Amino acid sequence: MSVSALGTILGIWAHPDDEVYLSAGLMATARDAGQRVVCVTATLGEHGTGDPVRWPPARLAAVRAHELRASLAVLGVTEHHVLGLPDGGCAEQGEAVVDRLAAIVDQVRPDTIVTFGPDGFTGHADHQAVSRWATAARKRAAPNARLLHPVLTYEFLARWQDVYDRIDVFLADGLPHAVPAAALSLTVPFGDALADRKLVALRAQATQTSGLVTLLGEQTMRDWCATEGFVDAGPVSDRVWASWRPAAGRLPGYAAWDHQC
Structure with a gap:
């Protein structure tokens, strides 16, 4: 399957930078092909810092909103909805959020939701x-x-184990879930230009990414992020998460890249 087969794409994410880490290549490729891409962000990540004195919530939310717009602009995405929900408090929200999202879905009429x-x-x-x-x-x-x-795929994890040994990304026991590369429904093809573009989009969200770029080095950051794979919800996806249960890890919390301000 190619990105062009996805038609109009609606991405639904929790915090600024989720969309770029996990789907920047997908969004940029679709936009370059003339496809419509719409992004929804639930929160502005106002608590995404290890230094709340320097970054009080209101200030960080405002800065992250600007960063997100700049990052999406790099990818050619201009349609964006922010739900304005409390960072770290999504699990406590009620059915009204689904109503809001359903209204957006009805308006956008996506062929694909990510x-x-x-x-x-x-x-x-x-x-x-x-x-x-x-x-x-x-x-x-x-x-x-x-x-x-x-x-993620087993092959990707094996290649980048040294990176995961250096950063604290996964917030519960038993993660990450992974599949063989052959089980992916879609792999986004990354060349040098797309890898560079994704790095620029990541760097635009500097409150969250500058420390990680410094830690890993720009070339490693670029190459590590130049892979995106997806599975369809359904039989393969159900097998991937069949044993998933919210674990007694550090939930709720932030991955290491959220503390690199």
Whole structure:
């Protein structure tokens, strides 16, 4: 399957930078082909810092909103919705959020919805809540839309184990979930130009990424992020997350890149 087969794409994410880490290449490739891409962000990540004195919530939220617009502009994405929900508090939100998302889905009429799998990819409780909401909104407003979840492969994890040894990314026991490369529904083809573009989009969200770029080095950061793979919700996805249960890890919380301000 190619990106061009996805038609109009709606990405539904929890915090600024989720969309760029997990789907920047997908979005840029689709936009370059003339496809419509719409992004929804649940929160502005106002608590995404290890230094709340320097970055009080209101200030960080405002800065991250600017960063996100700049990052999406690099990818050619101009349609964006912010739900304005409390960072770290998505799991406590009620059915009204699904109503709001369903209204957006009905307005956009996507052919494809992209969001976290049930584990939230990193295990973040906000990510898991967004996955549930997006699944429910799709069922209500666009049941025929394709639903894609980003996922890692065993091959990717083996190649980048040294990076994962250096950073604290996954927030619950048993993560990450992974599949063989052959099980992916979609792999985004990355050349040098797309890898560079994704790095620029990542660097635009500097409050979250500058420390990680410094830690890993720009070339390693670029190459590590130049892979995106997705599985369809359905039989393969169900097998990936069949044993998933919210673990007694550090939920809710932030991955290492959220503390690199």
